[in-house]
Amino acid sequence: MVTGMVDIDPDRLRAAFDDYSAIGATDDDGLHRLTLSADDQRVRDEFVSDLEDLGVSVRVDPVGNVFGRREGTDADAAPVLVGSHLDSQPYGGRYDGQLGVLAALETLRALDDHDVETTRPVEIVDWTNEEGSRFKPALMGSGVYAGAHDLDTVLETTDDQGTTVAEALEEIGYRGDEPVGPTERPDSYLELHVEQGPFLEEHGNAVGVVDGILGMAWLEVTITGDSDHAGPTPMHTRSDALVAAADVVTAVRRLSTRLGDDVVTTVGELSVEPDSINVIPSEVTFTVDLRSYDDATVDEGVAAVEAELAAACEREGVDYSLEKIWQIPHTEFSPGVRDAVEDAASEADRSFERMVGGAGHDASYVNDVTDAGMVFVPSVDGKTHNEAEFTEWEDVVAGVEVFANATRRLAERDE
Numbered sequence: 001m002v003t004g005m006v007d008i009d010p011d012r013l014r015a016a017f018d019d020y021s022a023i024g025a026t027d028d029d030g031l032h033r034l035t036l037s038a039d040d041q042r043v044r045d046e047f048v049s050d051l052e053d054l055g056v057s058v059r060v061d062p063v064g065n066v067f068g069r070r071e072g073t074d075a076d077a078a079p080v081l082v083g084s085h086l087d088s089q090p091y092g093g094r095y096d097g098q099l100g101v102l103a104a105l106e107t108l109r110a111l112d113d114h115d116v117e118t119t120r121p122v123e124i125v126d127w128t129n130e131e132g133s134r135f136k137p138a139l140m141g142s143g144v145y146a147g148a149h150d151l152d153t154v155l156e157t158t159d160d161q162g163t164t165v166a167e168a169l170e171e172i173g174y175r176g177d178e179p180v181g182p183t184e185r186p187d188s189y190l191e192l193h194v195e196q197g198p199f200l201e202e203h204g205n206a207v208g209v210v211d212g213i214l215g216m217a218w219l220e221v222t223i224t225g226d227s228d229h230a231g232p233t234p235m236h237t238r239s240d241a242l243v244a245a246a247d248v249v250t251a252v253r254r255l256s257t258r259l260g261d262d263v264v265t266t267v268g269e270l271s272v273e274p275d276s277i278n279v280i281p282s283e284v285t286f287t288v289d290l291r292s293y294d295d296a297t298v299d300e301g302v303a304a305v306e307a308e309l310a311a312a313c314e315r316e317g318v319d320y321s322l323e324k325i326w327q328i329p330h331t332e333f334s335p336g337v338r339d340a341v342e343d344a345a346s347e348a349d350r351s352f353e354r355m356v357g358g359a360g361h362d363a364s365y366v367n368d369v370t371d372a373g374m375v376f377v378p379s380v381d382g383k384t385h386n387e388a389e390f391t392e393w394e395d396v397v398a399g400v401e402v403f404a405n406a407t408r409r410l411a412e413r414d415e
């Protein structure tokens, strides 16, 4: 049984946060640290040096995921894996990803401070290319680890300069030769992350205990009408692709309230041909992003988009095609990991709520391999993926304290 809490050191955590944030810092307190860049190399070097100072053994796999292992007392026990990602969005924030890695690092340091020997090993990880902004797809390192992406295909992926992932890994010295994927199935995985939404702040809670991640479908729609002159062509003879598209964009927005409470719908890309001030649009292409925790609702939403599209195109006398370009079911995290987080939050007397995450995370892929879970900390105004991303320091401390103690509980559990 676990008795007594492990105290973290908030000052040491702050110092580490400031040190890491200086690598790839922007003028406006943000972070520009694209995956496998020179700054990613610098921050990885600092991370590895911090791990070596702790005496943990470091290994790097072929896609550049960095692992550090603190041994437990039972040599046969499966490890608890903890971590997140050190890459950032272009001109992104300092909290997304980095905070999760530093929460895990502070956890290892706090265990050492108090000479805590856990039964299970605790392994820390920095996943390569979570963000997907330089190389696609996102969640690259965890996806390879979980077997969702093929290693060779990923290594040949290029950025917009034509550099491959393999070349970029060689360049920064992080193309490891350890086996890909779990050599042993971890007991569990825990990741701390900023919420990236407004709910914890709105509800005044310190910690989010994450039940899972929304499922999602991506659609690509093309509407084809007739281009003609904007002056001489009477209104009643027009087949305007953009007018039909406008109806669909509005309908997609309204669908969210009709389908269910947690449904979010977005048209994020739209292009118009020929895109000229005095020509009736002949072709419009746009995307739809549709998410819900309920996979059947996502399917229902896709069918509803198609019905709205068919009706709008019929009214305007235009044709359409609709392609589903991606769909992933919702992620349901492990009840056992969730319990460990809730118990740790109760013990630390920190206010918490159960919630569902709207964005993809490395934990989603790791959940395919083992029991995964996440801890969210509040995001001021829900802002993320830009330099204004901010979490109050007292919320960081509360979250990391809960995270460290949940990790310890997992590292002591039996099954």
Ligand SMILES: [Zn+2]
Pocket: 085, 096, 097, 130, 193
């Ligand atoms: Zn992230």
